[in-house]
Each structure stands twice: as structure tokens, then as C-alpha cells.
Amino acid sequence: xxxxxxxxxxxxxxxxxxxxxxxxxxxxxxxxxxxxxxxxxxxxxxxxxxxxxxxxxxxxxxxxxxxxxxxxxxxxxxxxxxxxxxxxxxxxxxxxxxxxxxxxxxxxxxxxxxxxxxxxxxxxxxxxxxxxxxxxxxxxxxxxxxxxxxxxxxxxxxxxxxxxxxxxxxxxxxxxxxxxxxxxxxxxxxxxxxxxxxxxxxxxxxxxxxxxxx
Amino acid sequence: xxxxxxxxxxxxxxxxxxxxxxxxxxxxxxxxxxxxxxxxxxxxxxxxxxxxxxxxxxxxxxxxxxxxxxxxxxxxxxxxxxxxxxxxxxxxxxxxxxxxxxxxxxxxxxxxxxxxxxxxxxxxxxxxxxxxxxxxxxxxxxxxxxxxxxxxxxxxxxxxxxxxxxxxxxxxxxxxxxxxxxxxxxxxxxxxxxxxxxxxxxxxxxxxxxxxxx
DNA sequence: TAATTTTAAACAAACGTTTAATTAAATTTA
DNA sequence: TAAATTTAATTAAACGTTTGTTTAAAATTA
Numbered sequence: 272x273x274x275x276x277x278x279x280x281x282x283x284x285x286x287x288x289x290x291x292x293x294x295x296x297x298x299x300x301x302x303x304x305x306x307x308x309x310x311x312x313x314x315x316x317x318x319x320x321x322x323x324x325x326x327x328x329x330x331x332x333x334x335x336x337x338x339x340x341x342x343x344x345x346x347x348x349x350x351x352x353x354x355x356x357x358x359x360x361x362x363x364x365x366x367x368x369x370x371x372x373x374x375x376x377x378x379x380x381x382x383x384x385x386x387x388x389x390x391x392x393x394x395x396x397x398x399x400x401x402x403x404x405x406x407x408x409x410x411x412x413x414x415x416x417x418x419x420x421x422x423x424x425x426x427x428x429x430x431x432x433x434x435x436x437x438x439x440x441x442x443x444x445x446x447x448x449x450x451x452x453x454x455x456x457x458x459x460x461x462x463x464x465x466x467x468x469x470x471x472x473x474x475x476x477x478x479x480x481x482x483x484x485x
Numbered sequence: 486x487x488x489x490x491x492x493x494x495x496x497x498x499x500x501x502x503x504x505x506x507x508x509x510x511x512x513x514x515x516x517x518x519x520x521x522x523x524x525x526x527x528x529x530x531x532x533x534x535x536x537x538x539x540x541x542x543x544x545x546x547x548x549x550x551x552x553x554x555x556x557x558x559x560x561x562x563x564x565x566x567x568x569x570x571x572x573x574x575x576x577x578x579x580x581x582x583x584x585x586x587x588x589x590x591x592x593x594x595x596x597x598x599x600x601x602x603x604x605x606x607x608x609x610x611x612x613x614x615x616x617x618x619x620x621x622x623x624x625x626x627x628x629x630x631x632x633x634x635x636x637x638x639x640x641x642x643x644x645x646x647x648x649x650x651x652x653x654x655x656x657x658x659x660x661x662x663x664x665x666x667x668x669x670x671x672x673x674x675x676x677x678x679x680x681x682x683x684x685x686x687x688x689x690x691x692x693x694x695x696x697x698x699x
Numbered sequence: 700t701a702a703t704t705t706t707a708a709a710c711a712a713a714c715g716t717t718t719a720a721t722t723a724a725a726t727t728t729a
Numbered sequence: 730t731a732a733a734t735t736t737a738a739t740t741a742a743a744c745g746t747t748t749g750t751t752t753a754a755a756a757t758t759a
Binding site: 283314315316317318321 | 705706707
């Protein structure tokens with residue numbers, strides 16, 4: 272048995288993690304049994320305890336697994352002298368949307384955990400990652416304000432809530448959106464591309480009109 | 486036993502509904518047992534089946550109960566000739582935030598159901614309520630565009646996603662916000678007021694800068 | 700051979716629901 | 730009004746399943 276925090280998972284472990292992630296996202300953590308996971312992943316039930324210790328530790332492993340490789344991208348952007356603050360923010364929006372659309376299951380799972388109050392271990396993981404992202408966006412905002420590009424009195428947490436909240440809500444209710452706008456003839460792939468484009472353009476417009484000094 | 490759709494619930498039924506709502510919000514639907522609910526509400530387990538038929542039908546009753554009385558407010562606003570489109574939108578923002586802050590448990594529950602894919606009966610309920618709200622906001626937008634007050638090419642669904650998504654994310658991560666901004670000395674009541682004020686001001690600024698024609 | 704992985708079976712605990720008996724309330728009858 | 734009857738509400742106990750986890754043996758790999 273391996274420690275949940277270790278990020279070196281073997282093939283079988285990754286297979287379990289990704290299957291569990293998909294099922295948890297679709298039916299919720301408590302709504303998914305370890306037997307569901309075992310069957311879907313084509314492994315024996317005991318393997319879950321064997322590799323992860325428990326169902327609880329499995330979901331912690333999922334979060335550690337996804338968060339650890341979600342982190343990097345912002346770091347490169349922030350110190351790029353050639354980019355304006357506006358461009359940096361646009362890059363962050365793009366990369367956030369990209370990650371979210373590619374990992375819809377995981378973001379669904381995060382939204383579930385966020386809405387449930389009684390989760391301790393995972394909250395800690397999310398807190399750190401969130402605080403780190405927040406600090407970086409804050410720096411970009413301050414840089415823009417210093418250059419007279421952005422208006423002042425902007426709450427970073429609210430700005431982040433807009434980016435994350437709008438994106439999450441929009442993708443979570445994509446079934447609604449598709450039905451409401453009669454887009455059922457579009458292929459799944461095209462629809463995803465359509466959502467991504469639409470959301471990206473919108474958020475950039477939104478940020479620009481909110482932040483720009485008139 | 487009464488039909489779940491009926492809105493005439495007696496005292497005891499309301500007590501069960503409100504207890505269940507609170508527990509579902511805190512621990513999730515599958516994470517809450519009927520025994521939890523019975524104990525917390527101070528009733529016998531069998532009363533849940535007796536009054537609602539099943540745990541599944543109980544959560545449907547919660548949604549019917551809350552949605553039925555959440556509806557009204559927008560209707561009065563839309564046909565008020567004395568209000569400008571901008572004022573109407575501001576009123577909608579205020580009344581949405583007010584409802585959400587007063588019924589945080591229910592909104593938490595809605596967010597949970599939204600993130601879980603496999604819920605049919607409830608999705609239908611939400612769809613109707615959502616489509617209705619969307620149509621009304623659409624009308625206000627069109628009125629504002631006609632009067633030259635609002636810019637064109639605004640997707641109503643995305644605008645709603647911003648209002649709902651930002652609000653939900655912000656309140657869902659209020660624990661984070663409190664910790665991040667060192668506000669733990671503030672009383673719970675004051676903190677809620679603070680959040681409400683902050684969110685309202687922000688969303689109005691956001692809407693105004695996005696919609697206003699420059 | 701020794702260590703690791705995989706298996707089927709078993710575990711007790713918890714689950715949602717139902718039962719059948721009892722109490723309380725409402726209605727009807729005298 | 731009082732008693733009798735019917736309906737509704739409440740209870741503790743039991744139901745069969747399903748739950749997450751463990752076991753000890755078998756198979757595989759090193």
C-alpha cells in the first residue's frame with residue numbers, strides 16, 4: 272500500500288483514480304460504491320484498499336493527483352515582461368477555461384466538495400492551491416493599477432469568483448444551455464468547442480469592461 | 486401519505502423538510518441517512534416514508550417547496566414602467582442575493598444537484614424555473630438595448646451564469662474568504678451582512694460596466 | 700524462494716423501507 | 730354530551746440489501 276500523498280502512481284493506480292473521478296463526478300462521492308469503481312475499472316474491490324487504504328483516501332488521492340499537475344501554468348505568465356497585465360489576465364482566463372474543459376469531471380467534483388460543508392482534508396488542499404492562484408492574480412492586478420491600465424478598488428476574491436463561478440455554472444448547466452438554445456443537432460465535440468469559445472470571449476470582454484479605466 | 490407535489494405541508498412535514506434540507510446541504514444527499522434526519526428533527530424514521538414515500542421523494546419535495554415560493558419576485562419588476570432597465574437589473578441582483586443569502590442551505594443543495602449528472606426529476610423542476618427567469622431577464626435586456634441603454638451581443642445565459650455562478654462561488658467559499666482576509670474576529674451576523682453588501686456592490690458594478698454603451 | 704499482486708469470500712455495520720401494534724385525534728352514533 | 734367507531738399519527742422492531750473493509754489463500758512477478 273502506498274501513501275496517498277505520493278504522486279508516483281503506477282498504471283493500475285491511475286486507472287483506478289481516473290475511473291473513480293469519473294464516477295464520483297457523475298454520481299457523487301457517497302453515491303458511488305467501491306464496487307461500482309471496481310467493476311468499471313475492471314479490478315477487484317480489494318485493490319482499492321490495497322492501493323489507497325480506503326475510499327476516503329482514494330478521493331484525497333484524486334485531489335492530490337489533479338491539483339499537483341494543475342498548478343504550473345500561471346507561474347510562467349506572471350513574470351513575463353513582454354506581456355501587458357491585460358494580456359496576462361487573458362492568458363489566465365484561457366488557461367483556466369482550457370483546464371476546466373479538459374478536466375470537467377474533476378471540476379465537477381471540486382464543485383461538489385465546495386458545496387458540501389463537512390470535508391476537512393480536501394478543503395486544506397484546495398485552500399493552498401486557491402490562495403496561491405489568488406496571490407498571483409493579485410500581483411497582476413497591482414501591476415495593471417500601477418501602470419494606470421486597471422481601475423482601483425477591485426476585490427481579487429470577487430474577480431476570481433466571477434471567473435471560476437461563471438465558468439463552473441456555465442459548464443454545469445450545459446445541458447440546459449443546449450436545450451434552451453436548440454443546439455441538440457450539434458455534435459458533442461463541436462458543442463464543447465462552441466462553449467469554450469463563447470465562454471472565453473465573454474469572460475475577456477467582462478474583465479476588460481470591469482477593469483479598464485474609462 | 487401525501488403527494489410530493491402538493492405544497493400544503495403541515496407543521497411536521499415542514500419540520501422534516503427543513504431539517505433534511507439543512508443536513509443534505511451540509512453532508513450531501515447520499516451522505517445523509519434517514520436516521521440522521523429523524524434524529525435531528527426529533528421524529529421517528531418511519532414518518533419520512535409515511536409522509537413523503539421515500540428519501541428520494543423527500544428531496545423532490547424540498548425542491549418543489551423552495552422553488553414554488555422563490556418564483557414570484559421578478560414578475561413585479563419586469564412590467565414596472567417607472568423603472569429603467571438598469572434599475573430593473575439592479576433590483577433583480579438585489580433580490581437574487583437576498584434570496585440566496587437567506588436560503589444558503591437550499592442554494593448549496595441546488596449547487597450539489599447541478600454538479601451531479603444523474604438526477605432526473607429535480608433537473609426538470611430546475612429547468613422550468615430557470616427558463617422562466619431567463620426569459621424575463623432577456624426582456625429587460627432587449628428593452629435596454631431598444632432604449633440605447635445597453636450594448637448589444639449579450640448572451641443572457643452567460644449573464645445569468647455570472648450572477649448565479651459568482652454569487653454561489655463566493656458564498657460557497659466564504660470560509661476561505663474569511664480566512665484569507667483575516668476576518669475571523671467579525672461576528673457571523675456581521676460577516677453575512679458584509680458579504681451581502683460586498684457582493685451586491687460588485688455585481689452591480691460588473692453588470693453596469695459590461696452592459697453600458699460607452 | 701521471497702515479495703508483491705490479485706482473488707473470492709466473509710465481516711459487521713449501516714442503509715432505506717416496511718410491518719404490525721399502539722396511541723391520538725376526528726368523526727359518527729346514540 | 731358520552732360512547733362508539735373510524736381515521737390518522739406514531740412507535741419499536743424487523744426486513745433484506747448494500748455498504749466499506751478485511752481476511753487468508755492463490756497467482757504472479759522478481
